[in-house]
Amino acid sequence: MKAYINEQFIPKATRQLYQDLAARSYPGVIFYMAIWAALIFPEYDFFFADSRINTTILWTSIIAICAFIRLSCIYIYRAQHKTNPGSNSTILLLGVSVSSLGWGFCSGQLILDPLFQDAIASTLIAGAGLCAGGLASLAPSRRFLILFLIPMLLPPSITILLIDHPFSSSYSALCVLMLGGLYGISGIQRKEYFIALNSQYELEEKSNQLAELNTLDPLTELKNKRYFNEKMDEEFNRAMREKGPLSLIVIDLDNFKKVNDIYGHLIGDECLKEMSKTLKTEFNRTMDTLARIGGEEFAVLLPTLHQDQAILIADKLRRQIEKISIEYGDSDVNLTASLGVSTLYPTNKNSSQELFKQADLALYEAKRLGRNRVESAPTLVDYSGAAGRSTSNC
Numbered sequence: 060m061k062a063y064i065n066e067q068f069i070p071k072a073t074r075q076l077y078q079d080l081a082a083r084s085y086p087g088v089i090f091y092m093a094i095w096a097a098l099i100f101p102e103y104d105f106f107f108a109d110s111r112i113n114t115t116i117l118w119t120s121i122i123a124i125c126a127f128i129r130l131s132c133i134y135i136y137r138a139q140h141k142t143n144p145g146s147n148s149t150i151l152l153l154g155v156s157v158s159s160l161g162w163g164f165c166s167g168q169l170i171l172d173p174l175f176q177d178a179i180a181s182t183l184i185a186g187a188g189l190c191a192g193g194l195a196s197l198a199p200s201r202r203f204l205i206l207f208l209i210p211m212l213l214p215p216s217i218t219i220l221l222i223d224h225p226f227s228s229s230y231s232a233l234c235v236l237m238l239g240g241l242y243g244i245s246g247i248q249r250k251e252y253f254i255a256l257n258s259q260y261e262l263e264e265k266s267n268q269l270a271e272l273n274t275l276d277p278l279t280e281l282k283n284k285r286y287f288n289e290k291m292d293e294e295f296n297r298a299m300r301e302k303g304p305l306s307l308i309v310i311d312l313d314n315f316k317k318v319n320d321i322y323g324h325l326i327g328d329e330c331l332k333e334m335s336k337t338l339k340t341e342f343n344r345t346m347d348t349l350a351r352i353g354g355e356e357f358a359v360l361l362p363t364l365h366q367d368q369a370i371l372i373a374d375k376l377r378r379q380i381e382k383i384s385i386e387y388g389d390s391d392v393n394l395t396a397s398l399g400v401s402t403l404y405p406t407n408k409n410s411s412q413e414l415f416k417q418a419d420l421a422l423y424e425a426k427r428l429g430r431n432r433v434e435s436a437p438t439l440v441d442y443s444g445a446a447g448r449s450t451s452n453c
């Protein structure tokens with residue numbers, strides 16, 4: 060596997076391999092039983108003659124019990140896999156080996172039993188069919204294939220040498236050749252299986268990366284507006300379910316046009332990148348969403364935060380923005396921002412748009428009152444005691 064799968068995908072590929080082997084084992088069990096039935100029932104008079112009936116019933120029972128054990132092993136593996144996706148595959152392997160050993164034992168006994176001599180050829184053909192089926196389904200795992208083929212082929216190929224049969228040597232040679240040949244062919248199938256799996260994982264990873272890129276603002280690498288809007292709805296619904304608050308801070312850099320006009324757009328871009336760094340440093344809860352929602356406008360969505368906490372955090376952020384300083388020749392470019400805060404306890408009567416509208420109104424108020432300050436929404440839904448609160452540039 061390691062030769063065809065990128066190292067990072069190996070744990071995932073291993074899980075997938077055993078899941079596939081388990082899925083392929085179901086038709087394998089049916090095929091196994093069907094081949095035994097096709098061997099004995101068309102020759103009913105022969106196999107169920109008085110002298111052979113007891114042995115036939117015994118072998119049929121062994122085959123049926125082995126099939127049942129294999130089915131149980133698949134079932135146990137799947138049940139374990141559900142609770143622990145990394146569960147080990149030994150139980151699956153046990154089922155495969157028991158069923159092939161059951162067949163190997165019965166076919167070996169049949170060859171040894173003088174009463175069944177006329178059935179040797181059809182038994183070996185049936186065994187060859189099962190080996191081909193095993194190759195088709197178990198080829199991706201070398202371990203599974205070997206522990207299927209050897210118990211199946213070895214007993215008949217050894218026992219046929221022990222009896223006085225005119226084609227003993229050629230039967231044995233065929234068995235050994237089949238063992239080697241099937242194992243060799245399985246290598247090609249294994250390679251194709253893992254190369255296909257690797258391509259699928261690479262494709263999935265690329266499409267995940269693309270999807271992730273699609274949510275980002277390329278300049279600041281913060282989330283973009285489309286993602287932010289979706290996230291607002293998602294968090295709104297979550298907060299409604301959890302009956303908790305949802306806070307929002309919108310931030311607009313002050314007089315940014317002047318920065319661009321005086322220092323140029325490249326420095327303006329630097330400011331936006333520094334702003335992004337400051338946001339990422341200030342907000343490190345994974346549940347918070349940081350986004351650039353306009354040219355020099357940013358937003359931070361803060362699930363579970365009450366308005367008091369959001370206002371404090373917003374004011375701390377405002378002070379951090381004041382500290383941003385970008386070198387420009389002999390002078391430094393400094394920034395300030397105005398911030399609007401709103402908090403909502405989501406219900407069916409309000410919406411995420413309402414939350415945004417309130418924060419935007421507060422931001423407008425902060426600009427109107429002179430910039431570089433934090434204002435909170437004048438009206439807050441279901442939040443007692445905090446309406447209309449504001450903090451100036453303290």
Ligand SMILES: Nc1nc2c(ncn2[C@@H]2O[C@H](COP(=O)(O)OP(=O)(O)OP(=O)(O)O)[C@@H](O)[C@H]2O)c(=O)[nH]1
Binds near residue numbers: 278312314316326
């Ligand atoms: N460098 C740079 N500038 C941008 C970008 N996006 C928007 N801007 C600029 O941001 C400025 C925003 O100007 P205004 O909307 O007038 O706001 P302002 O000058 O910040 O004034 P107030 O918001 O009222 O404090 C404009 O000059 C835009 O060109 C960007 O990606 N890079």
